[in-house]
Amino acid sequence: MDLRHNEIEGNSEPTQSLGQTSHLALDIGGSLIKVVYFSISRDNCIDREQESSANDTLGFSNGNCKHPILQGRLHFAKFETSKINDCLEFISSKKLHLGGFQHHENPGKNKNFIKATGGGAYKFTELFKENLGIDLDKEDEMDCLVAGANFLLKAVHHEAYTYIDGQKEFVQIDQNDLYPYLLVNIGSGVSMIKVDGDGKFERVSGTNVGGGTFWGLGRLLTKCKSFDELLELSHQGNNRVIDMLVGDIYGGMDYSKIGLLSTTIASSFGKAVSDNKELEDYKPEDVARSLLRMISNNIGQISYLNALRFGLKRIFFGGFFIRGQPYTMDTISVAVHFWSKGEAKAMFLQHEGFLGALGAYVSYAKHSIDDLVCNQSMQLPVSASYTADPNYNPLNGDFNDNESIQCSVYAA
Incomplete structure (x- = not known):
């Protein structure tokens, strides 16, 4: 896959500008279903034997490869797992399951399959077979998370970034100095994976306090009906109404001897112990804010402590x-x-939620991740692309067919 001239566009609609769909992959998690699919541009297939100049244009990684190059876009979408029928309808309406993919390992196997990962790939096997007439070709979840992260960090120049003091700054990733790193994948629960190379990794830790905890507790405490509604509500709140701060204990003063500012949270939800209030006496937005702060803090701290175990300075969150x-x-x-005393940095990924689905997608390829074209001169015009759709706010992270990456893939 070549992402040299990739771009992210808002409100991309493949049925208007793109032709046939080739390859679809799913990551069916406990809370969300993530979808990645590639749609081929009409009349834009280049045969490498006929176009020798394509090596310069598309950046082929292997001059001996005889596969044609397909120009098109990678599209991203997500659905709540509890509303899996919406996902099935989306796939059916766009005919994403009709590509007729052939197993390389077993040519005699049923062509009607799609790559899938996550627990739902096992749980919903029969549902996909009954509704769409396709098999789910299952890929290991951890394998896919690592493959998806490695692919993005190698193939997309502006993929990783830091977020400090309200400023987003993209990080130049040296492919020769990528490993090892800690991958923290925050789904319903949290997995922490030490990545040493392509296909070389170890799940070193995790926590059951993750996105599912935020959503589940938030729903019980605020009556919000969706993750996005709860997240939006948290932005309107003030966690200091509920959280006990160091200053609350020390009369507004810092605990300078051990380096704690007066604004440091001493106990999440701590004020609820002594306020003599009932749940309905607190604003839902304050509860949501405190909950988000508690879980995010916990994940950040545990992540650093695991990075410290292995001497890792680079932590990617997805x-x-x-x-x-x-x-x-x-x-x-x-x-x-705080916990690293400034020695480690948290880094985030543009396509943070699609690591597993991307890993399942690249598993279609005959070649390994090393054969994917990764060019460090690629530019990703994030600001111009995201603003193309006035209804799309990148900070909401809503990728429901609002985002696509222009790219090229080898036809299998």
């Missing part, structure tokens, strides 16, 4: 819990910076 939200990223960044 998963749909983050959603590009400034408050979440700021809290995680501050936690990593």
